[in-house]
Amino acid sequence: MKLAEALALRADASRRVEQLRARVIGNARHQEGETPSEDPVALLAEADGVLDSLETLIRRINRTNSTVAVAPEGTLTDALARRDVLRLRHALLTGAADAAAGRGGARQLRSELKMLTELPVAELRARADVLAREIRELDMRIQRTNWEADLLED
Template sequence: MRLAAALSHRADLATRADALAQRAYRAALTQEGTTPVDDPAALLAEHEAVLAELEALVVRINLTNASTDVDGVPLTAALARRDTLRHRHRMLTTLAEQSTPRADRMRGAELRMLPTIDVAALHAGADRIAKQLRELDLRIQEVNWTTELG
């Protein structure tokens, strides 16, 4: 199985575990004299089985990530870099949005709000980071599709 397929399967298992949990929560109480549609004990057992499969898969993914390189850098380091770039991008774009005066003043009677930071520089930085993020993400995806799961 390719790493990319394993990542997709991991997401499916996590979604399935969440759905089973929600169904069990809903079936945990019922009105007297009625029977719940689902058996919460059976759902709990199925949830445990899904989590065991998920845990084993995550271990294999993590071991594969640790032993795989992206352009001479361990995949785990590339993933950490991608996460950091995402946080930086989010900070710059949100700060730029918050620093942009809004046209919601009524009749101009309120005080004008002025940015306290260079909004154009924030946008330029966000654009630069977005490009780095796209390039790195593309390389990570290429490696994911060409690497066999360990």
């Protein structure tokens, strides 16, 4: 199985657990004299099985991520960490640029004090654009690796 397939299975299992959780909660209590529409004990047992499978899958994914190489970042784990930090850095720069440009602020009337910026908006946006390109390129390398790498056994 390819790593990308395992990632899709992980997402499906996570959604399944959330659906089962909602169904358990919805059927955990009922009025006296009535029966719940579904057996919450059976739903919990089903959720336990899905969670056990999910744990095994996550272990295999993590093991694979820590051994598969993605040039020039190092391992897939290194590349994922790099991508996470690039996304945070991009959000910081775009947020700072938006705030400095006055986006999301109150309207300024002539009688109000003039607002000045301490940040170079154009420079921040240019840096954010460079980061966005780096994120896209790294994400493509990660996705390619996900489809090329075989998932390691447990």
